[in-house]
Amino acid sequence: MLGWLLIVWRFVTIYAWLGGPLYAFDLIKNGDKDLPAIVITSIPIALMLLGSAGFNFEKAGRLLVRIGLFGSISLLLLDIFATVCFLFYWPGYRDELLVVTGLAAGFLAALSYLILARTYLSRPR
Numbered sequence: 082m083l084g085w086l087l088i089v090w091r092f093v094t095i096y097a098w099l100g101g102p103l104y105a106f107d108l109i110k111n112g113d114k115d116l117p118a119i120v121i122t123s124i125p126i127a128l129m130l131l132g133s134a135g136f137n138f139e140k141a142g143r144l145l146v147r148i149g150l151f152g153s154i155s156l157l158l159l160d161i162f163a164t165v166c167f168l169f170y171w172p173g174y175r176d177e178l179l180v181v182t183g184l185a186a187g188f189l190a191a192l193s194y195l196i197l198a199r200t201y202l203s204r205p206r
Contacts, residue, residue: 091130094190098126100183101159104166125159128152129194136201146198153194160187 102122110118132149135142164184171177 087133087136090190090193091133093186094126094129094133094194097156097160097183097187097190098123099179100181100185100187101156101161101163102126102187103183104163104180105159122159125152125156129156129190132194132198136197143202146201149194150198153191153198156187157191160184160191 102125106118106122109115109121129149129152132146132152135145135149138145163180167180167184
């Protein structure tokens with residue numbers, strides 16, 4: 082059961098790029114195909130996905146989960162920034178519903194990763 086939930090969580094995490102990271106991409110982009118901007122805004126998602134692979138390993142798993150914690154916290158900060166900017170200033174580059182559902186997915190994915198990582202790291206070695 083946990084395996085299926087982790088697969089669903091990974092899809093939600095990938096969808097979370099449409100929230101805070103997409104908003105940050107719109108702010109820093111230098112054209113729609115700006116590869117450095119895409120890479121910079123995708124780093125939190127990639128770190129969380131890399132960290133979720135650590136739940137399956139014994140020795141290297143703790144390091145991977147901690148790396149994923151860094152991605153989770155940075156995604157939360159991006160989502161908080163995008164939410165505040167969305168409430169006070171919305172330039173209207175993207176569809177509002179897409180960004181709002183991406184923000185919800187981002188908050189859900191990051192907070193659930195924090196809970197899973199805390200549970201994984203607090204168990205005895």
